[in-house]
Amino acid sequence: MSAEDGSAFDIYRQRVERPLFRLFTEYGPGRLKWLTVGMVANVFARGASLLPPLVLGVAIDSVLSGDSPYSLPLVPSGWLPTTDLEQFWFSVWLIVGSFIVTAVFTWVYGVAANNFAHRVMHAVRTDSFETMQRLDMTFFDDKQTGEVLSVLNNDANNLENFLDNALQNSVRLGVMIVGIAIILFSLNWQLAMVTLVAVPALFGLTVWFMRAVEPRYVARRASVGNLNTRLENALSGVELVKTSGTESYETGRVEDASWRYFRDTMAVLRLNYVYRPGMELLAGISFAITFIIGGLWIFRGQGPLFLTGTLSSGEFVTFLFMTQRFVTPLAQVSNIVDQYENAKASCERVFGLMDIPSQITEAEDPVELEDVEGHVEYDHVDFGYAGVADGEPEELVIEEVRFEAEPGETVAFVGPTGAGKSTLLKLLIRLYDPVDGEVRLDGHDIRELSLESLRNHIGYVSQTTFLFDGTVAENIRYGRFGADREEVIDAAKSAEAHEFITALPDGYDTRIGERGVKLSGGQQQRLSIARTMLQDPEVLVLDEATSAVDTETEMLIQRSLDTLSADRTTFVIAHRLSTVREADEILVLEDGQIVERGDHESLLEEDGLYAKLWGVQAGEIDDLPEAFVQRARERAAERTDRLDAQADSLSPNDD
CATH class of the missing domain: 3.40.50.300 (P-loop containing nucleotide triphosphate hydrolases)
Incomplete structure (x- = not known):
């Protein structure tokens, strides 16, 4: 394979289409009840959180100043109290109740959304590992183990973060924008137009950012895999590094990989340095314009510029509160986009791994070997x-x-x-x-x-012995997990391993460390032979x-x-x-x-x-x-x- 061709992983990653849509269509069924409950709860929580500013504005105009009758949108007047004191306490309990409803439904959303996110990612991580297990040896001959670990760990965590946080914030933003817009237009459509004038600019800035940042996220995810590979290789070969006196060489290679990751990360952050302050600036300008126009309207008693009609103090207060609540979600759009693009790049890598076909496949109706002679x-x-x-x-x-x-x-x-x-x-x-x-x-x-x-x-004893972190007995029993202690000991004796095993601190229950590092090369080889002997x-x-x-x-x-x-x-x-x-x-x-x-x-x-x-x-x-x-x-x-x-x-x- 030439360097220009790229690995199978790279080729199939580039072929993945609509990765996040595919994530929902393949892993959503059977788990959507959690997402549905979470989304509905989020809508109720966000809707309830908009009620206090509205009630406060009504109370100011009707109870405190007495300039207008006490009324609430969508609530029949017959349901509302008639005296000022009753209206005051009704407003208080309505505000307190809205906070309680917000807290309860936020808790429901958190439980449901986290269940959905973690169930999906459990399935994705398991399926990715199962797919990797089925891949041909040609894949492992070419693919860097560090990058595969990056897919199974880092990329899966990015998707989990997106499902857990970005969806919540997206729904929150949508509900807040729609809910605030409805309330503001119902109170004063002219001032609402002024308040929401920054929305098209915010949308345009977001579209530009998403198009510009996507390839940079892809590059950053690749550099993470490269860095993980370099670290994994250096740690696995630490004995060779030390005996060769090449610590400075390996440090240099890790430094190069880390610098590449730094460069790719900074390329993403440079766009964020423009986008996030830009979003906050536009949202802040929207709040400032609302305060200026509304304040002049109240101060003069008539609408400034081309605005007509009246604006009450309560409506002005509601506008200020609503605009402030409008500013905060808009300022978080950058986080949502950041998580979305990161998840999209990670999703491409996950499905790129899953889509690699295996050349070693079974026949449709495979033959099961029985009574093997060995010809x-x-x-x-x-x-x-x-x-x-x-x-x-x-x-x-x-x-x-x-x-x-x-x-x-x-x-x-x-x-x-x-x-x-x-x-x-x-x-x-x-x-x-x-x-x-x-x-x-x-x-x-x-x-x-x-x-x-x-x-x-078929029993296979390789020239490169591999042992798992565990006990001696567990490693000999690997592949025949149901073998009893006597069978394990007989296999060890046949491999001339019993004597050195019994000399270990805990005998057959001695933990041998990752890759059997606590044993000599000859001891490792004899355990490998014992494992094959037990397989018979x-x-x-x-x-x-x-x-x-x-x-x-x-x-x-x-x-x-x-x-x-x-x-x-x-x-x-x-x-x-x-x-x-x-x-x-x-x-x-x-x-x-x-x-x-x-x-x-x-x-x-x-x-x-x-x-x-x-x-x-x-x-x-x-x-x-x-x-x-x-x-x-x-x-x-x-x-x-x-x-x-x-x-x-x-x-x-x-x-």
């Missing part, structure tokens, strides 16, 4: 890593591989680094699919089998299973592996040829092709690549042939070029 066939298999844009392989790394393993046989794969040994066996587990040819297990094309049943019958699979794949242990431990583990593989089909990848000399068949790979095959003795007689590798390891040959060394150097240079290109595509620009 494996590779029939003219080709494989290449798929490109992002068209899904076609850029180049073949496995070509025309064919071999057969009978049940109970051990087949070994040897060859130089990068020859395709590990990739070849990952096809058997369907971490990848061949682009041509078939891989069969007991006569079934493995693409016809259910993934779960296929992988349940019919087919066993050992990818450099003894690479992290010393010679003595290797001998002990090899003895256990010989016992484990005695009655099952076993595939072994090894650089130490001494560990595979007893294999039924040894396949020698070079540049993704099988160049030699046979048992140990016959391959030595051929005097080919295997014999040369054996001679070097046995000390019988001082050096490899120059042609072999040159090919190895060329492969190393190609890998270095690819890594450099990927690093260049991920590095922030100097400007």
Whole structure:
């Protein structure tokens, strides 16, 4: 994949249309009752909050000054008290009641809206993780784990914040604008026109801000993912950093990523520095104009400029209170837009992750494996890593591989680094699919089998051991969670791990830390082997299973592996040829092709690549042939070029 193409994640993110609408249509059903209750409660709360200024204005004009009869909009006059004292106390209790109603319905809204927001985000976060779990290994070969974590955590939190706060403030703003406009126009339509004159300007400024800020939010979300990746890599590799003395180098890389995030954040804030003060200025001007025009109207007893009619003191007070309540929500429009744009960018990233298709899919009616014998066939298999844009392989790394393993046989794969040994066996587990040819297990094309049943019958011990933060027993039991303590101990004994486990502070209940950092490399490897032994699979794949242990431990583990593989089909990848000399068949790979095959003795007689590798390891040959060394150097240079290109595509620009 070229740097220009971008990752699959980037491509599918750009294809997401109307992300927030999609969020509601896909995750709203079944949860809309909470949103509906919340929105209705918010309308009542905001409506009740507009009542005190209106009642106060009426009380001033009718009860305190006596200039007009006591009347309230939409309330029949027969329901209202007639004496001044009764009208006064009625006004007091009406105002107090409106505050109580506002508080109660605000509480109802808070409960309902938070239920909706957090239920939606629980589903989004769970679905995103489930989608990520189903993605092909090609996605993880390319995608930075820090950015994936950013999607699952930061972006999901942004959506939650939008659903929790922005919706509330949007409804509040809408109710306030409509409610205030109705009240003001009912009191004095001319002064209402003056008060609301700034609304078109506010709307225009908001439209400009939303169009200008959207691409900047997208860039900021990407820089967050890049920064998370850099931090995650630095923390995961802290031992390498310290032993290499490269703390300053890693600090520089984090500093570059952080500076990129700073630049992208400031690009958003620079627009906010214009938009937010602009909104507050326009809203403040609206309040000031209302105060000036209304004050002159009261002071002169007639409308200034082109205004006609009368304006009472109570109406003027109501206008001032209403305008002030109108100013505050308008000043918060910037926060709503900020949350909206942030959520939109995050939503694109979430659905961009969800939309990435998986190439490793099951058949419509997959076959469930039962009574597996372990007969494996590779029939003219080709494989290449798929490109992002068209899904076609850029180049073949496995070509025309064919071999057969009978049940109970051990087949070994040897060859130089990068020859395709590990990739070849990952096809058997369907971490990848061949682009041509078939891989069969007991006569079934493995693409016809259910993934779960296929992988349940194949044990895989990788050259890179992974252990979870938990106890020793939990890590051995992983994959067979129902295994009892005796089965766990038997598996550990078979892997030559029981002795060192019992020497740990809490034995099998000792917590080993993230990635098993409290154990040595050899101990980690033996736990991984014990985990596979507990699985008791019919087919066993050992990818450099003894690479992290010393010679003595290797001998002990090899003895256990010989016992484990005695009655099952076993595939072994090894650089130490001494560990595979007893294999039924040894396949020698070079540049993704099988160049030699046979048992140990016959391959030595051929005097080919295997014999040369054996001679070097046995000390019988001082050096490899120059042609072999040159090919190895060329492969190393190609890998270095690819890594450099990927690093260049991920590095922030100097400007």
